[in-house]
Amino acid sequence: MRIRPSRSFAVDTVIALAMVAVAVLLGGESVRQGWPELDCPAYALVALAHLPVAFRSRAPLVVFGAVQAASVVYISAGYWPVVCTFGPMLALYTVASVRPARTTAVCVGLLVAVWIYAGVVSESGAMASVVGQALLFSAVLWRFGYLARRSAELARELRAEQAERARREVAEERGRIARELHDVVAHHMSVISVQAGLARFVFDSDPPTARSALGTITGTSAEALDELRRMLQVLREEDLDDPGAAPAAPMPGLARLGELVERVRAGGIPVELRVEGPPRPLAPGVELCAYRVVQEALTNVLKHARDARATVELVYRRHQVTVEVTDDGQGVIQDRVGTGGGHGLIGMRERAKLYGGTISIGPRSGGGFAVRLTLPTSAQAARQGDDRTE
Structure with missing residues (x-):
């Protein structure tokens, strides 16, 4: 060795x-x-x-x-x-x-x-014994030395594999963080931008509307800071080891879709929320995935189809949950999809793939745009979905 x-x-x-x-x-x-x-x-x-x-x-x-x-x-x-x-x-x-x-x-x-x-x-007088001892001891020493060398080589290979795996995990984690930051910043800043423009436009002519817009900006920016603070707290390793550290607040889920819709309404987009089936708690990752997809879809409506009406439909089924965001906007479809798919759309697809779901993104035949996400809520459904994709 x-x-x-x-x-x-x-x-x-x-x-x-x-x-x-x-x-x-x-x-x-x-x-x-x-x-x-x-x-x-x-x-x-x-x-x-x-x-x-x-x-x-x-x-x-x-x-x-x-x-x-x-x-x-x-x-x-x-x-x-x-x-x-x-x-x-x-x-x-x-x-x-x-x-x-x-x-x-x-x-x-x-x-x-x-x-x-x-x-x-x-x-x-016993040369045969001498030769036998020489060969035996040399062979034993060579064998033990060889085993020690192979053990050292395998240990180095294992360390290299572990280092490579750690690098891949770091890259994946950076991608996840980038998606979270994009979702948080893009949505909230879109709402703030719309409300700031509205407040500036009616500041002198309609003070109550301007004050309402500023209130929405205050609430939206506070929520954005809360989500950013929550993400940073998760990233701080010392908080994980500190028993006295305050527990991180839960990530947003489907129960907060109403708040998300209200913010978009405050941004000037009429949004209707429909829920079909009895709501039930789901895995945190599934809820976060669905919430982020809806958030990104509504952000795109704010950016590219401000004169549109939007609908968010949440359907609970036995083994899966479906969320669909549609609008009747006449914005430029190419801006929504983007030449390379856009960071937001890439994030949607990666989230859906991560949780074994399917997602469709594109224009509607009757006009407007639609984003439909289906996520399995049980291991059995996830396996069936994997079988269908193979």
């Missing part, structure tokens, strides 16, 4: 010192095993065969070569070979954990060759 040098050097140093201590203690058994007693040059070689391991994370191949060279000199001097096996074995594992298989294979071959060389120099 790859370890960052800045964090691993102290740990590797401790490991190297521990291996030197074990090798020195093991060297004290050399005479009992029939080998020469270790002297100062032998202990120096033992240190050279283990201490470089402290730098294994920084230069694994250099460390492997250094400890192998020290081991070869130690073995050639006629000392007990087992004493200098720890450093080369750990160095081989490190190479296998951070280098490709081809490089590791060369190092495995060198370790096996040194091991066999030790058996030849010591005139061992």
